[in-house]
Amino acid sequence: MTITLAQARSILDAALTHARAQDAQPLAIVILDAGAHPVAFAREDGASLFRFDIARAKASGALGLGADTRVIATRAVANPAFFQSVVAVTGGQLALSPGGVIIRDSEWRLIGAVGTSGDTGDIDEACAIAGITAAGLTHGAAS
Amino acid sequence: MTITLAQARSILDAALTHARAQDAQPLAIVILDAGAHPVAFAREDGASLFRFDIARAKASGALGLGADTRVIATRAVANPAFFQSVVAVTGGQLALSPGGVIIRDSEWRLIGAVGTSGDTGDIDEACAIAGITAAGLTHGAAS
Amino acid sequence: MTITLAQARSILDAALTHARAQDAQPLAIVILDAGAHPVAFAREDGASLFRFDIARAKASGALGLGADTRVIATRAVANPAFFQSVVAVTGGQLALSPGGVIIRDSEWRLIGAVGTSGDTGDIDEACAIAGITAAGLTHGAAS
Amino acid sequence: MTITLAQARSILDAALTHARAQDAQPLAIVILDAGAHPVAFAREDGASLFRFDIARAKASGALGLGADTRVIATRAVANPAFFQSVVAVTGGQLALSPGGVIIRDSEWRLIGAVGTSGDTGDIDEACAIAGITAAGLTHGAAS
Numbered sequence: 001m002t003i004t005l006a007q008a009r010s011i012l013d014a015a016l017t018h019a020r021a022q023d024a025q026p027l028a029i030v031i032l033d034a035g036a037h038p039v040a041f042a043r044e045d046g047a048s049l050f051r052f053d054i055a056r057a058k059a060s061g062a063l064g065l066g067a068d069t070r071v072i073a074t075r076a077v078a079n080p081a082f083f084q085s086v087v088a089v090t091g092g093q094l095a096l097s098p099g100g101v102i103i104r105d106s107e108w109r110l111i112g113a114v115g116t117s118g119d120t121g122d123i124d125e126a127c128a129i130a131g132i133t134a135a136g137l138t139h140g141a142a143s
Numbered sequence: 144m145t146i147t148l149a150q151a152r153s154i155l156d157a158a159l160t161h162a163r164a165q166d167a168q169p170l171a172i173v174i175l176d177a178g179a180h181p182v183a184f185a186r187e188d189g190a191s192l193f194r195f196d197i198a199r200a201k202a203s204g205a206l207g208l209g210a211d212t213r214v215i216a217t218r219a220v221a222n223p224a225f226f227q228s229v230v231a232v233t234g235g236q237l238a239l240s241p242g243g244v245i246i247r248d249s250e251w252r253l254i255g256a257v258g259t260s261g262d263t264g265d266i267d268e269a270c271a272i273a274g275i276t277a278a279g280l281t282h283g284a285a286s
Numbered sequence: 287m288t289i290t291l292a293q294a295r296s297i298l299d300a301a302l303t304h305a306r307a308q309d310a311q312p313l314a315i316v317i318l319d320a321g322a323h324p325v326a327f328a329r330e331d332g333a334s335l336f337r338f339d340i341a342r343a344k345a346s347g348a349l350g351l352g353a354d355t356r357v358i359a360t361r362a363v364a365n366p367a368f369f370q371s372v373v374a375v376t377g378g379q380l381a382l383s384p385g386g387v388i389i390r391d392s393e394w395r396l397i398g399a400v401g402t403s404g405d406t407g408d409i410d411e412a413c414a415i416a417g418i419t420a421a422g423l424t425h426g427a428a429s
Numbered sequence: 430m431t432i433t434l435a436q437a438r439s440i441l442d443a444a445l446t447h448a449r450a451q452d453a454q455p456l457a458i459v460i461l462d463a464g465a466h467p468v469a470f471a472r473e474d475g476a477s478l479f480r481f482d483i484a485r486a487k488a489s490g491a492l493g494l495g496a497d498t499r500v501i502a503t504r505a506v507a508n509p510a511f512f513q514s515v516v517a518v519t520g521g522q523l524a525l526s527p528g529g530v531i532i533r534d535s536e537w538r539l540i541g542a543v544g545t546s547g548d549t550g551d552i553d554e555a556c557a558i559a560g561i562t563a564a565g566l567t568h569g570a571a572s
Contacts, residue, residue, distance in 0.1 A: 004188050030184075038195045041173075041184035045147050049322055050350030050376055052181045057375040076367045084370055092374040096367040121368075144287070145320075177288075178321015179478055207479030224505045224525040225550075227513055231521035232486040233479055290474050316470075324481045327459075327470035331433050338467045
């Protein structure tokens with residue numbers, strides 16, 4: 001099972017709507033499939049140039065370690081050497097900030113991840129979760 | 144001047160509509176801004192895994208050399224050593240097949256590029272051009 | 287909007303003049319356009335070998351995150367794990383020291399960035415700002 | 430012995446003057462020192478995005494193999510496999526087209542190289558040579 005383009009675009013559109021309703025900074029939002037390959041992406045006008053790469057690294061990091069990047073970033077505070085080595089080992093596929101969120105279907109199967117970047121990690125993550133929920137899907141790495 | 148997200152999504156949607164009307168193979172379509180940074184992207188269900196990277200390398204190659212990849216690919220037949228070295232010099236930012244198309248605004252200013260991959264180069268390029276035209280923009284590297 | 291070569295060379299020459307007037311250590315100074323591509327560069331005699339790469343990474347980091355590297359470096363003290371991961375995610379396009387300064391035109395549009403390296407971060411940054419100001423442009427990431 | 434910034438800028442300015450007198454396409458021109466590190470660079474308005482990387486790879490390729498890229502490109506026609514492997518081995522530090530020209534001082538000592546990109550290889554090389562000559566230096570890899 002992996003996410004469809006229709007699901008990915010639903011998440012993307014709802015996350016963008018949430019970002020504008022919250023008056024967030026300009027965001028980049030990417031949806032990756034279960035194999036960490038891009039399915040859909042948008043960068044809002046005015047978002048700075050690294051936002052695609054950071055958003056993607058949040059989503060791929062969540063998939064790569066099987067946890068939302070909020071959880072990973074917290075673990076990294078306690079064990080920075082290991083998590084920095086994972087960043088290097090994977091060629092930079094992990095960004096240590098909230099906003100990488102695993103997507104699950106109605107049967108709790110992992111089908112992809114969202115990555116967002118542009119505002120604080122908290123706001124980035126809220127936009128990702130709003131998108132997933134609005135699309136009728138579920139987020140989170142553990143039940 | 145560079146492309147807006149609204150323009151990029153108009154191109155993307157119209158290119159996808161054209162692809163389905165033509166019964167094309169599943170495509171990946173990316174729109175880059177004038178500095179070759181991603182603005183919008185979609186990969187259709189069933190498109191194989193390299194399609195994002197190839198589509199992006201068509202678009203960045205067109206921007207990088209200032210010509211659609213149809214033109215570049217033709218030149219590469221006559222001078223393969225140089226163009227293969229450009230692929231390596233740029234870290235793989237050039238794919239030598241039609242489907243990378245420069246986007247211009249109403250005043251002929253370069254504002255970005257589309258890259259498509261998934262079917263033949265001819266069909267990939269036709270979808271890119273259909274998207275640009277439907278969005279009220281102009282394509283091509285020379286007047 | 288992006289910077290012209292004439293503007294970039296004005297910044298470069300004025301920054302070099304300022305550096306010599308201050309008796310700064312030998313500097314490397316690069317000006318990037320709004321898409322983070324090099325427009326003009328000079329490395330003074332005696333500047334060490336990393337200076338081009340560091341100067342470029344200061345300028346691209348400022349553009350990539352939408353803030354001068356003085357601001358970014360301060361944030362990195364509070365959240366080192368995230369910013370180190372951004373360095374890796376972007377393939378080393380961010381150097382965490384003052385001297386990467388965003389360039390704005392008279393209408394506050396972002397048109398590029400200067401990066402300087404060779405002396406302390408404070409002196410590097412002062413030379414970058416002196417160059418931007420002498421060229422009749424404005425610096426800074428927030429109004 | 431290596432090139433000074435003053436010499437490098439003399440070459441750069443004279444090469445740009447020659448390019449405009451010839452009505453060449455917009456060029457990127459880089460001068461590297463004897464260790465293949467950048468000393469001076471300019472990209473003319475309208476030059477496409479890869480031109481810095483290609484110009485640099487011409488200059489570094491000339492230094493790396495001890496011959497102007499015109500000579501290297503001719504050899505590559507006869508032995509493409511070897512020269513493509515050199516491109517890969519060096520991480521893309523060689524572009525197989527004229528325009529990478531070794532710079533020598535009055536005592537025939539190698540002090541750096543010029544790389545130019547933007548027009549045909551012949552025109553690129555002519556601009557490089559015009560710059561070296563106008564700066565009172567000598568070009569060429571063999572006496």
